[in-house]
Amino acid sequence: MKTQTRVVVIGGGVVGCSVLYHLTKLGWSDVMLLERSQLTSGSTWHAAGGFHTLNGDTNMAALQGYTIKLYRELEALTGMSCGLHHVGGVTLADTPERFDMLLAERAKHRYMGLETEIVGPEEIANIAPITNTDGILGALYDPLDGHLDPSGTTHAYAKAARMGGAEIVTHCMVRETNQRADGTWDVVTDKGTIHTEHVVNAGGLWAREVGAMAGVYLPLHPMEHQYIVTDDVPEIYEREAEHPHVMDPAGESYLRQEGRGLCIGFYEQRAKPWAVEGTPWDFGHELLPDDFDKIGESIEFAYKRFPVLERSGVKSVIHGPFTFAPDGNPLVGPVPGLRGYWSACGVMAGFSQGGGVGLMLAQWMTEGECERDVSAMDVARYGRWITPGYTLPKVIENYQTRFSVAYPNEELPAARPHRTTPMYDIFSELGAVWGHQFGLEVPNYFALPGEPRYETPSFRRSNAFEATAQEVRAVREAVGINEVQNFGKYDVQGPGARAWLDWIMAGRVPKPGRVSLSPMLSPKGRIIGDFTVSCLAEGHFQITGSYGAQAMHMRWFMSHPPEGEVTLDNVSDRRTGFQIAGPRARDLLQKVCREDISGMAFMEVRQLTIGTMTALVQRVSYTGDLGYEIYADAMEQRALWHVLWTAGEPLGLKPFGMRAMMSLRLDKSFGSWLSEFSPDYTAAETGLDRFIQFSKDTDFIGRSAAEAERVAPPARQLVTFELDAADADVHGYEPVWIDGAVEGFCTSGGYSHYAQKSIALALIPRARAVPGLRCEIEVLGHRRRATLLDGPLFDADGARMRG
Ligand SMILES: Cc1cc2nc3c(=O)[nH]c(=O)nc-3n(C[C@H](O)[C@H](O)[C@H](O)COP(=O)(O)OP(=O)(O)OC[C@H]3O[C@@H](n4cnc5c(N)ncnc54)[C@H](O)[C@@H]3O)c2cc1C
Secondary structure, eight states: OOOOOEEEEEOOOOHHHHHHHHHHHHTSSSSSEEEESSSSTTTGOOOOOOOOOOSSSSSHHHHHHHHHHHHHHHHHHHHHOOOOOOOOEEEEOOHHHHHHHHHHHHHHHHHOOOOEEEEOOHHHHHHSOOOOOTTTTEEEEEETTOOOOHHHHHHHHHHHHHHHHEEEESOOEEEEEOOOOOOOOEEEETTEEEEEEEEEOGGGGGGGHHTOOOOOOOEEEEEEEEEEEOOOOOOHOOOOOOOEEEEEEEGTTTEEEEEEEEEEOOSSSOBOOOOOOOOOOOSSSSOOOOOTTTHHHHHHHHHHHSGGGGOEEEEEEEEEEEEEEESSSEEEEETTTTEEEEEEEOOOHHHHHHHHHHHHHHHHHHHSSSSSOOGBBBBBGGGOOOOOHHHHHHHHHHTTTTSOOOOOTOOOTTSSOOOOHHHHHHHHHHTTTEEEEETOOOOOOOOOOOSSSOOHHHSSOTTTTHHHHHHHHHHHHSSSEEEEETEEEEEEEEEEHHHHHHHHBBBOOOOOEEEEEEEEEESSSEEEEEEEEEEEEEEEEEEEEGGGHHHHHHHHHHHHHOOOSSSSOTTTEEEEEEEEETTHHHHHHHHHHSSSSSTTTTTTTEEEEEEEEEEEEOOOOOTOOOEEEEEEEEGGGGHHHHHHHEEEEEEGEOOOOOOHHHHHHTTOOOOOOOBBBBBTSSSHHHHHHGGGGGGSSOTTHHHHHHHHHHHHSEEEEEEEEOOSSSSSSOOOOOOOEEEEEEEEEEEEEETTTTTTTEEEEEEGGGGGGTTTTTTEEEEEEEEEEEEEEESSSSSSTTTTHOO
């Protein structure tokens, strides 16, 4: 065993082996994997081996597609069999809501090039004849669904990695991971110590324990999971072709052929967490005792859906644990705050996702960034607020809702409220219906008197529609107020602050008293941040961005440290306040502050005395209206509220939530983080290039990529459509049909309550981006007529915003 290497991967399950293979594939051959027992000794060996592309997150779905297509490549490379059964599969829908979800998924797949199909009950009966289709409205058929041999596949990854130069050491337990002063690592095992530049935690069932060796808390938890293999079933073995998979969300089950019988597994409501206090080191090749009690109701339901099951005996029961993160997506990437420590954990569907996880992590390690947006599985999507007490109920909830409809407006209740601002009770009294971002409660909207404090989950317009319309009206006709708590805020100070910001931000770093907007780019020119930069004094800045991206921002800032003397402080939760917006916003601000603000210009920042507070006020608003962001110390937020509320009520002041905010921004075609502005896109594609300051003499990060786009503009361009919608608007990834072919996709959309129009933001070929273009956008199975707009719906000349 070598004692010096570039990367040590801890864990020889399917995920660790995939990471190892992808590292070698991308050219790093001095890599090794350490496995405490034999390969597959964690969750991997007892997996049912099923794979599918369906995932509510489009990037995750694409990575699942990559994983599935990779298996043939692995077989060809290694000469080993992955035991592939590409039998296809149907996901059933028995309610209009479930059917809506499948229609939405099908629409997304069109642009992704996945050849799924919506089928009706008769076709389901032909494809999967053991299914009782009573009450079934339809299904999504995916020819890529199938299953494989978990052990064969893991060993194929391992062989491919060895062929690329990797070393794999089994029966080698990692006991400690100790970081040296220079940032490199000593991995202490019972066979000796290995010095390495990078450590990858692919510890699966033991990822928590492996993380703890480096002082890292990884938010994941193992859950018990059980599937049953039946005796031979004549309806199965008498068939010529193998029976496809059937996913039955109503019964929370998945079913497939296993040999001459069937295999059926459940995501039961009586879900049981496993090893709450930690995974025992001596666990490995044993199974958990059978537990039919917890799946009794699921089995009864399955008898109705698949009547052959009632006549089939049980051949074997597989009951084992595997891990989940609070939202069910993997935890991948560089662990914030620890140089050279990478996570490849929480992969609950190793055979659908393992290839994509391996590829993304290997790209991140070898190239510094991934080829696509991996925010949905980035380990930094959780901040310091995450605790084992939060993770456990969220993981249980995720297990229980694994087969539930995932609505775009849905708010899952477990472990909430977790973090609240001083405004929580005040807003609750005003009718707030809460959403959450990065663990924080954020008002989605304020329920109208007599209306329920609950938004109906739906793909269509919800019961929040009228309340949101009224909040939008208050902003456009009088003045609205909401919190600026959900911005990530950073205080940057020191003589080197300007030079550092000039390097890290592509945009203009403003003069004292001024504010500017700036994209933050990766070296390849991808958008990794979208910031407001305010110069409070020379050498003192506030930068604000997406609250949910805080840990990712901080990780990027810390890994691109300033050369000069600079202090960087994440003040997101300490500095808070409100934004006020609308034609009467200036009157309101003037009423409450001592200074004369009549001359305060658009994009100006000042310190003002408001009531008893000294607040930082900047004239900018994401609503596209006349507006101000008012920042104060979190301890003063309630006092600030009372001053603004008392003065504002006679002016028609109304609170507004995120639903109204997202409607208001559509009036100006303002993009939003992770919809239009994400690492999937470049500045020139999305129009953010207008904020890049090419004239500055700094070699800012991403400069050469951004300059290359000036010479050769990208093939696609962000545009805004108005569409003839019925009762459902665009949410994201709906295909855009131009002249009968899918030529683009929506990034986001919704209803503009101000213009009373359904709006979609979309990326389409640059050559087609001509105002007035008529095309179609597919929403829930219907192709809706759409027209490309030639300017903002509100305040087209900016007179209100700047006036
Ligand atoms: C009953 C059941 C059915 C399932 N069905 C499916 C399915 O149909 N499809 C699907 O995609 N997924 C399925 N899964 C989930 C799948 O098994 C997991 O997603 C996958 O195995 C996770 O792989 P992993 O490599 O992350 O973790 P693991 O398989 O747990 O591997 C981690 C490895 O790390 C090693 N290790 C840990 N600590 C150390 C240390 N200190 N030193 C050295 N080595 C260490 C362990 O020995 C282990 O081999 C199922 C799981 C269960 C339990």
